[in-house]
Amino acid sequence: MRATVLLGIAVAALVAATVGNTAATRTPPAAPANFTSVLSQVKGLKAADRTAKLHELAAKEGQINLYTSLSSTVTKPLQSAWAAAYPDVKLNLYRASSEDVTARVLAEVSAGTSGADIIETNGTNMLIFQHKANVLIPYQKSPFASVIPRKYRFDTFTADRLEEFVVAWNTNLVKTPPKSFQELATSKWAGKLSVEPTDSDWFAQLYMYFTQQAKKKMTTKQADAMFAGILRNAQLVNGHTNQSTLLAAGQYSVVVSGHAQSLEQLQSKKAPVAFGPPFVTPVIERPQGIGISYRLPHPAAALLFYDWMLRGNGGGQTILLNNGVQPANPYLADNAFASHPFTVEMDLRPIVAHYAQWQKKYESFTRLGKS
Template sequence: MTRRGLFELFVPSTLFRTDLARIAYRSVRADERGKQMKRLFIAMTLVVLQWQLPAIAQTGKAMTVAELAAYNKPDREKVLYEGAKKEGKLMWYTSLTGGPNTDAPKVFEAKYSGVAMEVYRGDSDALISRITQEAQAKRYIVDTIETTFPILKVLQELKLLAPYFSPHLAQYPDDVKEKSSQGLVYWATDRESYIGLAYNTNAVQGAAVPKNFEDLLKPELKGKIGFAITDTGARVIAAMLTSKGSEFVQKLKSQQISLHSVSGRAILDMVISGELGVSPTVFLSHSRVSISKGAPIKWVPMDLVPTNAGGVAIPANAPHPHAALLFGDFLLSPDGQKFLSKYGLDSAVNKPDFKRFYAEAGMTAEKYEKENEKWEKLLREIGRK
């Protein structure tokens, strides 16, 4: 191959036509045997290659979603941001509510200008239905998913998720990452909410204050205990079965437990008002907010603390993969964790002084659904509406 042919092999024709490329080529040809010109030729080729290869990474043309998701070079953020600016937008699907879902676009767009962010917020049923229908129709819309583990498990089993790398994964414990291979994950936990017992400090005092599940059987608490009959209540029953067994759960029938079709926030409001003395289905995040406002309550962790966790996942066919991964990295970063903490959400990086309990751990989506139905049935059996 001629020197010109070799040069064109490494240097695209568009670059070859530039003045700089022509000068380099003519200089090499003018003195084929000159050592100085050979060094110039080699140096020129290396410079062009160094310029060209990052550009390929940034445009994403040479990378599939899977390859880009696994990209772990030091310039990852730069590559993703440059690519995201070219893509221009990001679609985020989440089950988060109460602030993060509406405020995240403002924070992300301020940090990464040039990337417009849209949000779809739905509950578990709405999210799984929307994502699977779009996949079946091959109408790919969602870029980044942030939701609870049961939904992510379904998507994983349907092979709709791309394993990914993030420079922030190392700071997270192994039990809050759904690992793939080669250091990649299907998702990592970006936020946690802890379910424990809240009691009204005016209605329940002294020896009557529960410190564990067994204390719920105290005679002083008869008729004062209330459960939320949502997923929250079912997860508490699961924790009780794991730590105390079914015989203990059956004993709770004697305590005249009341059941309420309300949210975790609403059940806490019932404790604050004195309508309930105690509820073991209250989120720590809600309690913090109420206590800071002077509410007469305290929150106590039980033997096991049911943990509602949300994870960050990347769809296998994300239409804007650079933006998708850039936002995923943001949520897992210290800045992202600080942002989520403003809404009372805890970070999985932290080590609380109680034992976290993940009800769905080790289960397939089908297994979890069946177990959840059992927990809900048992909850209805021990209580009264």
């Protein structure tokens, strides 16, 4: 377990070093010729005609390479739906944690090698890729992106899903669920919690909420004491899917920053996990993004998949919703959040601008946890 935790922390440190403290945006290079050639062939076409033309071109390419941190329980139905829609365009999948996806992408960029056509992972790392400027092609012209709220459309990626960070518990072990983050810092929960050690962005948003936005704001001293208490009560477990699975198995009682998508998948299999209502609030909501790689070997297939992931009506947005993931499309709502718990949207830009600082501060607390 400790080796896995240390690997995750090492990747987070690599990302922090990549960004630095200011995340100044570099000028992106020109889009590759194979990509602009495909764009020119679909320019001005209506959505249905565009899709048909992209399918025709993608079928000649024969495949697409997707790097994603989506849960494996979601990628399987996603692959099946894609194969049913486009059987002549094989979906090659590299699925891993966001840390591993990021490490692989950065390694390929450093080596100048081709790999991914599409990169799909957490919005924080996607914005880091945008600042790096040679990872994702600036692209905002998918006709299916217009339904996605403007705040979730960036220069080089568009949110395809929303990650809800929730406090979750094992219902066999917890008869009276926690009511607040402050409660999780008390001796009642000593040795009963789990925290993911690379969730620097979740920590940053939650810390800013308590010290800057809450009705009853905490001083930094109070916030530091709360997070120190939580971490002293916690085991460090790397990977949210793994963390949720161990929660269901009774390895610990409560997950502090669980991913709702992993938990909902377990709930569908009657696992003894819950996260509300009532919820421990605030729920932190982070956009997860999809973007097109500069070194893409299959440009038509990449554009076809990008469009498909942003489509409802049998497209990727519908597949996400049907498998316990909140799509970025605001008209497709996850019923698990029908009670509308108080939610704070993660503000990616200031977090990424000071990512190294937030990562260092989070590490000062995760050192207190048990691995």
